[in-house]
Amino acid sequence: MRFGYTLMTEQSGPKDLVRYAAQAERRGFDFEVSSDHDFPWLDAMGHSPYAWSVLGAVAQVTERVELMTYVTCPTMRYHPAVVAQKAATMGLLSDGRFILGLGSGENLNEHVVGERWPAVGERHGMLEEAVVIIRDLLDGEDLTFDGQHFRVDSARLWDRPEDGVEIAVAVSGAQSVSRFAPLADHLVTTEPEAALVEQWSAARAENALVPSRVIGQVPICWDRDEASAVARAHEMFRWSGLGWGVNADLPTTRGFEAATAAVRPEDVAASVPCGPDLDKIVAAVQPYWEAGFTDVAVVQVGDEGQDDFLDRAAEPLLEKIRAAAPS
Template structure:
């Protein structure tokens, strides 16, 4: 059965509001909650970017049932991978085993603040692979000394570990990243509902003698009782979304995203994000993920100003429609 999640969008809400929404989303019946991990919002109109790990620590204590996840953390520039492992282990304990560590190769927008040059994609994948080795070893409880091409670890050990090791999901986008990271991660993370990506992932894991894994996707929606207002809000806050990972990973600032999207029209955004009160249209958009084989799909409701109304009025009937429409068995 497909699981449905709620996104704690740190780029559009403050920390206290995010904790409140997390509690409300659990109460409305979402299965899991994911948090972005940014230093910048995508556009200045979004207006926020609190520290995701502090927010998740508070959410872990404010909720009881939902699984929590970073979607996703880059463990290579702003954070050293050993520190990411420590943060993940601590959240595993605070959440009583409800935390899943989502990792990715990052975006220039968030990582340039550490003052390092932004590497080309191949080097970023080299760095992520080393980081994964370090994080896995530490989460497995090993004493670790490591010297690679990008990272060094000197006599590290995590002293507070949950009973069950924190599992790791890795964001992938193409054949090279799939074949490289499928043997190192526990689960796949992707934002495009492409069946071929999942098939390649499953084949790479099978070749490595590993079991099947979850595929965790994410989709923006812009629910509103007023369809025109929804389109305008989606355009104001989410017009960057259509650029795709290969563009979005390299732009360095909110100004760059504003310049890159200056000719995107509201109707362009409405063509890729379901906008308005029609819950069936949202279900149809989400269905592309379970049809591609995704096991989990997190929804992003666009706009802080409509989060509470979405949770109060739309979340429960939408979840009911999604669960009625999703296949009863495991996605393929």
């Protein structure tokens, strides 16, 4: 298995994120994923720099780790032809270390362009067209495209990696699995659901495609003091228990504040391992490898304490996780 570090753009500024990325590589993480948002979920998080500028800088201060968007919505804030150009440039800057992670997006980020927020079925249709456009451009086509949701007029990528860029797509159910398994190289999903992984693998086999990576993410809040960790996780990450259906549709941080008003610190601590106990973190990651995941990135909650986590906890945590995970 591969274990990654999350560059959480909603909780740190751009220079700090670049510094954390370099530290995370030195500490031994295998890959690094970056969120790609226009808004944080809660005002207390306080940040949202442009992910692609951050990733470009990260590509220059790292040498070994894979880099990935987790995930970019290529349908509203960004036209898919522009996303293809971003991905191709990142592929070159990183010397082939970049994976393009895509998803159908959240209203919180996409509402800023002033368009209506489509229902989930329409969003999946938009994402499907977007993946086709991005794939064709990354493959080197001179592309004119006239679809239901997007038009492309004589587009071409003038600078792109010869080997292309691999694409991972976030899915959450059987319908999206059947739709995107034939189009993507890898699966992104946030819950350790073995049935979903099995459906994805079966759909790829039916289309004579090679097995893919299955990439997940786990929030943690390491701190030398457990009470401080619980307080920070509650302040910054209490939105995470709402589920994808809620998270995708709420349009503002005020909505997330209202939706999480009744969430208690102990509720967050029940789902996010908090404090100095590394074994609790290993136990939180274990369901992912049991469900068939190949890659898991940890999210260290909060900007405060990020240096301390990387300096004190990252290396012993990776040692423990790798010892526990299947070879």
